[in-house]
Amino acid sequence: MSTPEESARELLDVVPVIMRDIRSEMRSRRSSDLTVPQFRTLAFVKRNKESSLSDVANHMGLTLPSTSRLVDGLIMHGLMTREDHPSDRRRIRLALTRRGLAVLDVSMQGTLEHLANKLSATGSNDREVIMKAMATLRSVFMSGSRVSRAVK
Amino acid sequence: MSTPEESARELLDVVPVIMRDIRSEMRSRRSSDLTVPQFRTLAFVKRNKESSLSDVANHMGLTLPSTSRLVDGLIMHGLMTREDHPSDRRRIRLALTRRGLAVLDVSMQGTLEHLANKLSATGSNDREVIMKAMATLRSVFMSGSRVSRAVK
DNA sequence: TATTGTTATACTCTATAACTATA
DNA sequence: TATAGTTATAGAGTATAACAATA
Numbered sequence: 645m646s647t648p649e650e651s652a653r654e655l656l657d658v659v660p661v662i663m664r665d666i667r668s669e670m671r672s673r674r675s676s677d678l679t680v681p682q683f684r685t686l687a688f689v690k691r692n693k694e695s696s697l698s699d700v701a702n703h704m705g706l707t708l709p710s711t712s713r714l715v716d717g718l719i720m721h722g723l724m725t726r727e728d729h730p731s732d733r734r735r736i737r738l739a740l741t742r743r744g745l746a747v748l749d750v751s752m753q754g755t756l757e758h759l760a761n762k763l764s765a766t767g768s769n770d771r772e773v774i775m776k777a778m779a780t781l782r783s784v785f786m787s788g789s790r791v792s793r794a795v796k
Numbered sequence: 797m798s799t800p801e802e803s804a805r806e807l808l809d810v811v812p813v814i815m816r817d818i819r820s821e822m823r824s825r826r827s828s829d830l831t832v833p834q835f836r837t838l839a840f841v842k843r844n845k846e847s848s849l850s851d852v853a854n855h856m857g858l859t860l861p862s863t864s865r866l867v868d869g870l871i872m873h874g875l876m877t878r879e880d881h882p883s884d885r886r887r888i889r890l891a892l893t894r895r896g897l898a899v900l901d902v903s904m905q906g907t908l909e910h911l912a913n914k915l916s917a918t919g920s921n922d923r924e925v926i927m928k929a930m931a932t933l934r935s936v937f938m939s940g941s942r943v944s945r946a947v948k
Numbered sequence: 949t950a951t952t953g954t955t956a957t958a959c960t961c962t963a964t965a966a967c968t969a970t971a
Numbered sequence: 972t973a974t975a976g977t978t979a980t981a982g983a984g985t986a987t988a989a990c991a992a993t994a
Contacts, residue, residue: 651923652911654930660832661937663815664857680812705816710985734952734993759804762936770932771803777929778806780922784914785813862962864977886970886975
């Protein structure tokens, strides 16, 4: 019998620590030096071909200006391209460059290996529990996916 | 039977999303507008009276300059104080101001309520699983707590 | 008028390099 | 010389406000 409050406390305690580990692994040279938002953006655009800026912003939970900056950086690094949308000229179409794809893959692989390596210290039962917990948390935190519109 | 690789993938997928939720709640006015690193710093110094800068840096996994900046901001906002250490004059002693304590409490309460609210959509079993998963993850990611010293 | 996106501005996070002061 | 901390500098994340262009 664990209350929502207890679980909340655990999340608040543990999640930032995992996050810091993921972040520092991604920013290390061996995983190609991406920030977490950059990584997530690349991964999203890889999955969702020709996304618009709004698509990315919505997925990331960021404002349009923030997302525009983020994409600027990726383009400057030659990891992404921004083209006009043929039918609606307000929009842009984002895509990964070959290099962006490669960098994403290296980063993904490196980070997964790093995490898997740490997780291999746990038992198969523990990992089963982690899988279940993540499934629950995914549904809790991804449902809504709201952009928490500014209240004005 | 879940492999370390599968669990790694789940973590990489879900953890950043939870993190973003926590961050945006903390930065909202209703939870007193702290960043996550600021929150964690205040919480650490509250727990560890008269910490030195190095103590904080070590706990946070940050370099000394980064930590110095972070603390600067908290002091400028009147949430913390920095005093000389009586016996070793290279060191500093950090402490929360009354206001820092209050802001931390409000932020903590607000964030916990926000998370608990979301988690209350889950079953008691699910939360039990989350608690277990967090316990495992805590041991995996907190052991070492290493500052990954620059290789230079 | 509503939607899509960019620019301007301002903080914060974080790192490396170079430095000061104390032990 | 080694340790504790700060300052300088720089790139990235993020927001709000103001704007331009298209629908």
